[in-house]
Amino acid sequence: DQQVKQNSPSLSVQEGRISILNCDYTNSMFDYFLWYKKYPAEGPTFLISISSIKDKNEDGRFTVFLNKSAKHLSLHIVPSQPGDSAVYFCAASARTNAGKSTFGDGTTLTVKP
């Protein structure tokens, strides 16, 4: 039973437009959520996080939204750039230990020039 799901394996958007990546979770014990970006031959790189006490967190072009009642979060990238092309992983953990995270299977984002 997968506790963190990213239902879209891939997403393609035009440069300058918005990219929206989605993630669903099932475990109510999760109270800390993270997004990682991964390029080929590199480890995942931390992008942005959100605690369950918030419903939105923004960092530059990246915004994460959390809907606790729906157990759903999304990552918005505005505007999208070709350098954003990568695999994006959603992860969930307890706030007290982000080092024990449960990951989704990732969404491959392609931003076309």
Add this chain to the structure above:
Amino acid sequence: ETGVTQSPTHLIKTRGQQVTLRCSSQSGHNTVSWYQQALGQGPQFIFQYYREEENGRGNFPPRFSGLQFPNYSSELNVNALELDDSALYLCASSLRITEVTDTQYFGPGTRLTVL
């Protein structure tokens, strides 16, 4: 500031053999987590080490074991290798202060192939 490093980069073993993977944590970090990433999947938590003790384990059999050293570097050992152990093994370090472990930072991984 030194990032997380892992060695070796690639490794090929045969079924039944044993393997040791190594990880140096980021400067200032005291906690190391290990993950297995199979092709097309997300990383799966294997275990975490804090102050040289195992601090939580995922759904992996006992033939997966680890060590953390006083300088916070770590090893992952896998005995009796099986074909399904072929994966990218990721090490991540983080800083634990009192009871809270903050965001983790990943190394580039070790690609293990079992033939």
